[in-house]
Amino acid sequence: MEQHSDTFLENASAALKNSAQAERRDFIALFAPLIRTAAVEGFAEFDTLRAHVKRVRQHSLDHLEYYLGKFEHEAVHNGNHVHFARDGAEMNSIVLEICQQHSARRVAKGKSMVTEETGLNSFLQRAGLQVMETDLGEYIIQQAGETPSHIVAPALHKSAGEIRALFQSKHDLGARELPETVDLVSEARQVLREHFMKADVGIIGANALIAENGYSMLVTNEGNGDLCANLPRVLIVCTTIDRVLPLAQDATAMLRLLVRSATGQAQTCYTSFYSGPRRENDVDGPIETHFVLLDNKRSDILGGDYREMLECIRCGACLNHCPIYTSVGGHAYGWVYPGPMGSILTPLLTSLEQSNALPNACTSCGRCAEVCPADIPLPDLLRDLRHEETTKKLNAPRWRRGLKMHAWLARHPPLYQALTGMVIPVLNLFGRRRGSFKRLPLASGWTGQRDFPAPQKGTFMQLYKAKLKRQAAQEAKRNHEH
Amino acid sequence: MNEHAEQHVAPPRGIRVALFVTCLADLLRPSVAFASIKLLERAGCDVIVPLQQTCCGQPAYNNGNYEDTIPLAKQVIATLEGADYVVVPSGSCAGMITHHYPKLLEGQWRDRALQLAANTFELTVFLAEIVRIKAPGKAFPKLPAVTYHDGCAGLREMGIREQPRQLLRELCGIEVKELNHSDVCCGFGGTFCAKMPEISAKMVDDKLKNVMATGAGILAGGDLGCLLNIAGRARRHGEDIEVRHIAELLCQDLDTPAIGQGT
């Protein structure tokens, strides 16, 4: 997917000015935490489970070579073809090759952020294939020529009115007006049903791969992914190498965290496990199945300081709880993954140079880490990325030098106190009548949006030392009088 | 409840408390530090203010400049570690000392950081749970309705929520009018508010909307950073709200002009 993370501030500014979308984001900010909280509170041992799953995830990553090998072995045993791709381009060509081997013309696709990452759709389309997204949200943004604004609900930035207009321009509606949301859903259902029936290849993602039995797990509410997995004659599962879990029960244990955190349910409508092609006595299912397992820098991350990020289960809770994400929306982040998890993944999967604003889009408020079902210390990882920016001198020199100077000054208390003791009384002199400054030299970042409250008549250190001096003088006077 | 506080029994009288003033109180609002001293003394503490203190290092640290934060952290530790307790009128600076110094440092310095962390408390936690300050015995002041802003670091790193409300109830006879979405950041975030001012403005507007919706006349809080941000935005928009640090309210010091207000 094309990246626009380098213009995060401009993207954010434009998003803030779109008041209709801002209103829908405010709604997410209000609603999503409520349903998550209710679901988590309904499960008293949520934190115990979170700790258990974290240990399992750490164990899986510690032994990823073993578990990935085990998964491959079982998946091949189940009748799958297993492919490995070092990067997005490799994944895309493997998928295309499979499609071409089967002379496929139509592809039905389930929601997969990994294929957004590799830009699979446009790659297949350029090769002449008709690729249809079948998750309603993905279908809507595909029709609109947009990108996902949320990893779980990709079209939440669009209003029902916009979607209606979109369907009016793209579908042959005749006299139908689709007045209600349910009509819009029915319309998409009808169009997509036809596509499912005609598709030659189904492509889905996976929420987990199970090493012990070679199954992949797919979690949806619509059931579209299952139609992709069952109806076309070829199935391709595209996912990344870090999704492997040791046991089947580990996948369903993780599911308990995932679903509550993502949509506030105890289980989504469809949770499916697929092992391979149709068996001898089966009446349906694909005749050929493939796994395409992508690395795309995951093995680098595994060996580095941001390893915990691989424990992310893509629930979207950190997005829903991040006041910056809900202020500016997913598109501002300029790539596939937005919000706190995206501000870490984007620099790691692309480059820090291209996305150096993202780790700064954080107030360290800690709400994301609090709700993260994978217990990833997101604010710490974001700070570590800012550390990397400082080390690599990727942040604005003015800030870097200013903060360095401040830290230096703070390490020299007499100088610090002398200097602040000169500046503060002057500021007080000019500011005390009004109580705050509308503008202040060197502080435009602050005063652009808010007044700068004027300081009191001296620094605490000045006033306190003066007080100590007065007390000492009084004491001396008393002693003298004695 | 603050777990960290639960492990401590009520201290004997006459304990030596070092006040870490914080740079924002030092530079912009000394009345917060003076009020803190008054409260601590009223609770029976001998308060010392180490004169070598400046700033805890959050600006550099939060911006990822760990190299320049480390010597500053060591300086703060060396300055504060002699006292029985260290009290900080800020949740985020207290969080910096107790949670982040140990992460930054190694070896002996890490041990010293952990030792200091064990004795360091945010002001309202210290007053409510460690020294259990009593009401002053005079009539409660007549105050407009008060709402409270929970700073994020205080709330999540230090477990501060009930303590300031309890103190306002016991010392001032005030029941806090709660903010909607009180667990959401106000958009300050240290240098964040200057680096991403438009986003920060949207966040502080959301916060202000919730503040004004309570109908309260005073917004209190335990972190000057947040309060300067909210007061600054309120002033810019002409919102009629007094913004004060909780230490001032607990001292019943209402003569000092509120944050951002003129004389």
Add this chain to the structure above:
Amino acid sequence: MSTSARSDIFSRLREVSRDASAEQIQRERQALGTAVAPAPPAPGLCLGFLTNVLKNRGSVDCASSRSEAVKAIGHHLYSHFRSHRLVAGNDPRLAAMPWRDAGVLPRFGSLEAGEPVALSFAQLGVVETGAILTWTGRANPAANNLLPEHHIVLVDTADLVATMEQAWERITIESEKNGRPRGINFIAGPSSTADIEGQLVYGAHGPRHWHVILLGNIPADALALARSSASV
């Protein structure tokens, strides 16, 4: 290309994976134990299951015998469709039902276009999530789960399990006996979407209605109790 990608990836993983034998790794995993499951919403498997199905926006019914079950199906079909027709997989348990008792006319096979109702006999019901579980095969073609407007599911009380861990134990027994099923489907509600403005709509791609009939020895007040505890 893909062979070298494979060896490339594995050699990178080898560099960063912790050194251990397969036995050590398995022992390590075993030592981590099993996850905690949420407590059931009500005492007793039947009541818990019925409650959670209702919470998943399914409708429920109970039948004490196969004949009762057929009548319940017939009643449901007639009241919604004024019809007695449905499609069912080639499940011997379904073939052996006394269909004539209720005049229901099943067609055994995969759902075809234009057929609105399918019936499945679940392999399991999971109390924890209020999900039914089927696996693909002649007895339950995937189309019958995924394509009808109306999905009716029979669950035998003997096939209720408390947790997903227990479900896996049963799946493992099946896999050892008849091989791993191609697809295992936990279904917990009618197909739904909230992709448009967060508004929940049923019937996104699959069934708009999901009707679960619990078959067996069920406490007489279970249905009423489940309705009241699900509505809380």
